[in-house]
Amino acid sequence: MLPIFVLGGDNMANSNVKCRACGNIIDKTTAFCASKGQYYCNQEEYDTKKQLYSILSEYINITNTILHKEMMLWGKDYKKICNYLQDNRSLFEYAMKKDFNSEYARIRYFSAIIKNGINDYQPPKPEIVKQCTDEFYENKYKPKTRRKCLADYYEEEL
Numbered sequence: 001m002l003p004i005f006v007l008g009g010d011n012m013a014n015s016n017v018k019c020r021a022c023g024n025i026i027d028k029t030t031a032f033c034a035s036k037g038q039y040y041c042n043q044e045e046y047d048t049k050k051q052l053y054s055i056l057s058e059y060i061n062i063t064n065t066i067l068h069k070e071m072m073l074w075g076k077d078y079k080k081i082c083n084y085l086q087d088n089r090s091l092f093e094y095a096m097k098k099d100f101n102s103e104y105a106r107i108r109y110f111s112a113i114i115k116n117g118i119n120d121y122q123p124p125k126p127e128i129v130k131q132c133t134d135e136f137y138e139n140k141y142k143p144k145t146r147r148k149c150l151a152d153y154y155e156e157e158l
Helices: 043-059 066-075 080-085 091-093 103-118 150-157
Strands: 016-018 023-025 034-035 038-040
Touching: 016 150, 034 043, 038 043, 043 080, 066 103, 080 091, 091 103
Parallel strands: none
Antiparallel strands: 016 023, 034 038
């Protein structure tokens, strides 16, 4: 006997979707919906992925499907990839000046540069600015020993 699946009811309320950025399965009610059928864990992930695509369009002005497949090989940490692309801007600008036979070769060359360098890249740590609203003053005052005059010796004898 074949199992019967009923559509609707409780199953529709608990539907899960896959995040387009990280691939996690999340509840549809808590997911950020960018457009129809595109769900993300939160708006920050959506903005980061959008920023990555804008940076990629600066270097290679191609929207080929192979670019999306290559992006999967780079990893899922899009913030790290964005920082890597911005910090090594001169390297990528120099590398993309080269003449290529096809779009595919251009994308693969670009992807190879990223794959070779992204694992060793450490994103810059934000500089921590320590602020304190209270002011502390260190008291360095030491009373000096007073020199004795003749009057002090005279008072001691009395």
